[in-house]
Amino acid sequence: MKAICNRASLLEALHVTSAAITPRTPKPALQCVLVDCQEEGLTVVATDLQVGIRYRLEQVEVKQAGRGLIPADRFLAIVRECPDDTLSVEIGESSCRIDTSDSHFTLNTSEVEGFPAVREANGQDGLKIKAGLLRGMIHRTLFAAAKESSRYAINGVLWAPEGKNLMMVATDGRRLAQVQAELISGGTEATAIVPTKTMSLLDRCLVEAEEQVWVGFQENRIVIILPRVTISSTLVEGTFPKYNEVIPHDNTVKVKFKADALLSAFRRASLLTTENSQGVRMQFSKDRLVLTGRAAETGEGKVELGIEYGYDDLEVGFNPHYVLEALRVVGTEEISLELKAANTPGVFRSGDDFLYVVMPVSLS
Amino acid sequence: MGQIQILPELLVNKIAAGEVVERPASVVKELLENAIDAGAGRIDVAVEDGGKRLIQVTDDGAGMGREDIALAWTAHATSKLSNAEDLLAIKTMGFRGEALASIASVSRVRIVSRTVDNEAGYEVSCEGGDSHEPRPTAAAVGTSVWVRDLFFNVPARRKFLKGTSTETSHVCEQLTRVALAQSQVHFTLSHNGRKNLDLPAASNLRERITGLFGDELAQTLIEADSDERRIRIQALLAPPDMSRTSSKWQYFFLNGRYIRDRFIQHAVREAYRGLIEANRFPVAFLYLQMAPEMVDVNVHPTKIEVRFRDSNAVHSQVLGTLRERFLKSDLSSRMRIEQGEGGQADGEKTEQIRRAVADFLKASPPSQAPLAFGPGSGGYSRSRHNKGPTGQELREELNKLFEADRQGSSSTTQSERLEAQAEPTIRATAAGAVLQLHRMYLVAETDDGLIIVDQHALHERILYEQLSQRVGRGQVASQQLLVPMPVELTNQQRAMLDKVQEILSQVGIELVDFGPTAVAVQAFPAMLDRADPGAAVQDIVDRLVEMPTDSAAEQVLEEVLASMACKAAVKAGDKLSEEEMSQLLADAEFAERSSNCPHGRPTILKMSLAELEKQFKRT
Known part of the structure; x- marks a missing residue:
């Protein structure tokens, strides 16, 4: 196989695909990308057995079809350092040659046979959504998903399509983010929990906001097809918590904030808190909010914020990280906070598509 | 005639012996305590067959004159106590006046003793309670006691004695306890004619512990002391990584006497809690001093158990002292790398050199401040900046240091210095x-x-x-x-x-x-x-x-x-x-x-x- 590639697009392809690779996997083949060169173009494939990605490369001049496995990190390093606009990739029996104008690399390659296939969609009905919207949904949910919980079901983001609407929910047991968006076309009502790794891999591929994304669910897998990229991933098994039951509907206190003002206030109030500290206390009184963050080791920070507030005085504590993470991604000018009492959950809402439940921290 | 009889004295002593004399090691303990009470500077212990055949204890203490030695076999005859008030303020090791009488009732004992005022010594001997008048004999100042054939007249007891090695180890343990309590006394122990232990008079506890347990343990010991509420505590504590699988390596002393005490043991355990694994025991040497009236030592004939007036105060002070010290210490484990044979020899050599240098310095304090050639340049620059003490100052300081150590006082200057570098x-x-x-x-x-x-x-x-x-x-x-x-x-x-x-x-x-x-x-x-x-x-x-x-x-x-x-x-x-x-x-x-x-x-x-x-x- 031999092809002349555009350096920039090859680099992008390797960047995206190598994110699927688990570093230090014991199977050497899984540390490689499969470079598959056919008449119609060149595809870079990578997988960790859970999630697989095929990235079709544009701007390639195929000299000779063929395929081979190339160690991903070395390949990426060579392409990254290459000073030219194009480079030549040639795969032989047991080695791969990469040539630029002034440098020549011969890499040992592995047997293609050991490389698992990345499954394609099997032509079932799927959803269609605009890439930009999907990207926004990922940004506003993924941060709230559990990282390595022993309750596997929350180590992912729930997809719940309904008619022409897609809802995503993520939680780590202490807060919950929920976002909705309109589909171009619906097609399935099945819910699925998509692993966080797949979600961030998908995020990297959603570059063009107007592009159409096709999503199909089949036998415990999700297949996502973009113009250049196909992602196929296993789903997280298990039952996602009943998210509707934890969203409070009787929070009578509603406060509106400028999102950036609240973000700034929370950030400043948490400057003196430590990783293990107590959280930030919100004290509401007539048209005024005082945020207090303190830690025994460092001291105390206080920030005052003028607001419209006409309810009884109220005091509630939150982990500032949880609030900050949400405020960073809301993407709207305004955000509202709904409360009821000191030790009840708070609900942040922005627009009519984003909702974020945060459980309080009881401060002594 | 009534049923109740007054028991003959010999029988009384035999019964008492059951409490005091259990095995050869108990005899060693009693004799060592007598020797200490006599003010001995050197005590030689020789045993044969684990002490079953012979126990000989020789001291260079005050010795006994004719009248005193004549009373040696009489129960409750003691020089250490004269009235009931004294009992509340006991400062000597023994006081009950039972020991020799008890021992003599179950073995063949010979005593030779001479005071410094007498030209010649006296000798008495006693076999299963039968004694004779003191006979003059040639002797060095001090007292020697030979105890042969322990329990020769109590076959039941004799049968229960363990093998030679077990009894020997008990004897060693007793000697260890006394030697730890009296570090200023020179002790030797020989078994079947071979010298097992030679502990020259030590100027401080660390030196004594080195003699008994080796350099490795002794050098790592952390010193702690406190003096509050009329309780003085001096402790030498091994770092957690030197812990053992039994509490045998915990030695507690009260007013110079080895004791066993639940409260103190618990306090030590608490102090080490979280520092050593649950099934390990810390190594600790604890010396308590308090006024005799604050504690009753007359609880048990062997005096190994005592009753504190205020055991909670003792517990909390021991715990407090140790905890405070640990908080100030760096208890990080030291890495141990097995050395090859060459390394070992090398290590020994450097150790020898180090000792020789130390001895030399002790003998003649240097008149000029030495340059400290530490690793790296720190040592050199420090002595340059600090302008070093003058020879005179240094000599005074060294003298103070040695003086303090000689007295075995609580001054920890030297060891604190060593530790300061290891903070x-x-x-x-x-x-x-x-x-x-x-x-x-x-x-x-x-x-x-x-x-x-x-x-x-x-x-x-x-x-x-x-x-x-x-x-x-x-x-x-x-x-x-x-x-x-x-x-x-x-x-x-x-x-x-x-x-x-x-x-x-x-x-x-x-x-x-x-x-x-x-x-x-x-x-x-x-x-x-x-x-x-x-x-x-x-x-x-x-x-x-x-x-x-x-x-x-x-x-x-x-x-x-x-x-x-x-x-x-x-x-x-x-x-x-x-x-x-x-x-x-x-x-x-x-x-x-x-x-x-x-x-x-x-x-x-x-x-x-x-x-x-x-x-x-x-x-």
Whole structure:
């Protein structure tokens, strides 16, 4: 196989695909990308057995079809350092040659046979959504998903399509983010929990906001097809918590904030808190909010914020990280906070598509 | 004639012997105490066949004149006590006046003694209670006692004596106890004509311990002392990594007498808690001094048990003294690298040289401040900046130092100096050069060498400290959970949980009922956001069920904290970023007792440049 590639697009392809690779996997083949060169173009494939990605490369001049496995990190390093606009990739029996104008690399390659296939969609009905919207949904949910919980079901983001609407929910047991968006076309009502790794891999591929994304669910897998990229991933098994039951509907206190003002206030109030500290206390009184963050080791920070507030005085504590993470991604000018009492959950809402439940921290 | 008879004296003594004289070692103990009370400067002990055939104790003490030696066999004849008031203020080792009489009733005893005022000594002997008048004989000043054929007239007792090696080890143990109590006395012990032990008069305890237990242990001992509420405590404590599998290596002394005491033992254990593993025992030498009226030593004929007027005060002072000292100490384990044969010989050689130099310096204090050629340039520049003491000052200081040591006083100047150089220097270098190995260990450079850190154990300890501080201040923020996390329980666990609910809420864990066999976690400490609340509570329950049901609330709390810290800490296998690594090491500096994880395993191993140089044979 031999092809002349555009350096920039090859680099992008390797960047995206190598994110699927688990570093230090014991199977050497899984540390490689499969470079598959056919008449119609060149595809870079990578997988960790859970999630697989095929990235079709544009701007390639195929000299000779063929395929081979190339160690991903070395390949990426060579392409990254290459000073030219194009480079030549040639795969032989047991080695791969990469040539630029002034440098020549011969890499040992592995047997293609050991490389698992990345499954394609099997032509079932799927959803269609605009890439930009999907990207926004990922940004506003993924941060709230559990990282390595022993309750596997929350180590992912729930997809719940309904008619022409897609809802995503993520939680780590202490807060919950929920976002909705309109589909171009619906097609399935099945819910699925998509692993966080797949979600961030998908995020990297959603570059063009107007592009159409096709999503199909089949036998415990999700297949996502973009113009250049196909992602196929296993789903997280298990039952996602009943998210509707934890969203409070009787929070009578509603406060509106400028999102950036609240973000700034929370950030400043948490400057003196430590990783293990107590959280930030919100004290509401007539048209005024005082945020207090303190830690025994460092001291105390206080920030005052003028607001419209006409309810009884109220005091509630939150982990500032949880609030900050949400405020960073809301993407709207305004955000509202709904409360009821000191030790009840708070609900942040922005627009009519984003909702974020945060459980309080009881401060002594 | 009535049924009740007054027992003949011999029988009384035989019965008393049952309490005082149990085995050869008891005889050794009694004779050693007599010798000490006689003011001996040197005591030679010789035994044959584990003491079963012969025990001979020779001292250079005051000795006895004719009248005194004549009374040797008489029970309750003692020079150490004359009226009841004296009993409340006992300063001598013996006082009951039973020992010799008891021993003489069950063995063949010969005593030769001479006072310094007499030209000649006197000799008495006694066989199973039959004695004769003192006979003049040639003797050195002091007293020698020969005890032969112990229990020759009490076959039942004789049968119960153990083999020679067992009895010998008991004798050794007795001698060890007395030798530790009286470090200023020269002791020797020989068995079947071979000298086993030679302990020249020591100028301080450390020297005596070196003689008995070797240099390695003695050099690591940490000194602690306190003098409060009329109780003086002087302690030599081995660092946690020198712990043993039994409490045999704990020696407690009260007013110069070896004692066994539950309260003190408990206090020592408490002080080491969290520093050593549960099934290990610390090595400790504890010397208590208090006014005789504060303690009753006349509880048991062997005086091994005593009764304190205020045992709580003793307990709390021992615990306080030790704890305070540990908080100030760097208890990090030292790395031990097995040396090849060449290395060993080399080490011995340097040790010899070191001793020779030390002796030379002792003999003639140098008139000029020596340059300190330490590893690196620190030593040199320091002495240049500080302008060094003058010869005269130095001599005075050295004299003071030696004087203090000679008196065996509590002055710890010398050892404190040594330790000052070994104070915690976890500080990573400015470059922040911390290296993670195998995702388990961190290696960092320190001012005088390097440390290896067990990342999980250290983080666990730090979290444990932070948690317990917060709990102490009542400042545990509790994060409520969106969905209560169910935890399945057995009936036993369920019953236990009801009892500890309050302790759990103290640390920020709120549980609610969740069916008959389960509870649900509703809130969990906010600072443990890495941990999975359900799994963590399950672990706590599992651990608490293992604990004795009558455990104190304090212990339950500790167990809960230890469990939470373990769950929340970084694990072996977690990749740490550079910031995380430096943070961990920085936190270690502030954490108390960072040298060991809550289960007592070490967290940090240290190796000094000097040790490295030794290993690489650069010295």
